[in-house]
Amino acid sequence: MKTVFILFIFSLVCCGVLTKVDLDPDSRDFYETARLIMTKQEKKIFAHLPDEESRKEFIKDFWEKRNPDSETEENEFREEFYRRIEYANARFKEGIPGWKTDRGRIYIYFSAPDQVDMRPMLSLTDEMG
Incomplete structure (x- = not known):
């Protein structure tokens, strides 16, 4: 046992x-x-x-x-990754760091979208008036 x-x-x-x-x-x-x-x-x-x-x-x-160009001193991939983390934190935080949100992770994986559609929300007063 x-x-x-x-x-x-x-x-x-x-x-x-x-x-x-x-x-x-x-x-x-x-x-x-x-x-x-x-x-x-x-x-x-x-x-x-x-x-x-x-x-x-x-x-x-x-x-x-992950370094795309070993000839340079900078690691462009790493720099871009952390730049996306910073952007996600600034743009998508919702009580938690932006990189932990769904929108933040999508931005980190895929970068900025090619196109963004913005649609204004209608308020109740617009519909009644």
């Missing part, structure tokens, strides 16, 4: 049910927003990294893989 209990606890730890990694502030900030564009595999790998140093290496590799 004791062996079964130990195996049960071990399986919970391996599945991540009982483990919660305390992330350093940089890793936490990265993961909070970058998880929007991470693959399932990348999320799983990041969650199981043992220390701050390995997470820093993961973050560096994560952005390097």
Whole structure:
């Protein structure tokens, strides 16, 4: 019975049910927003990294893989991603940061729309008058 209990606890730890990694502030900030564009595999790998140093290496590799032009010092993809986060926060906040809203996430994924239709709302007085 004791062996079964130990195996049960071990399986919970391996599945991540009982483990919660305390992330350093940089890793936490990265993961909070970058998880929007991470693959399932990348999320799983990041969650199981043992220390701050390995997470820093993961973050560096994560952005390097997405860099459209390795010849430049800037990573245009990363800059555009964070620019969209800022825009979403400024434009779509609804009691929570804009990047966490549906409209914010859509903007982050697809950028600005090609066309926006604006339709004024009719008030009740307009309909009665």
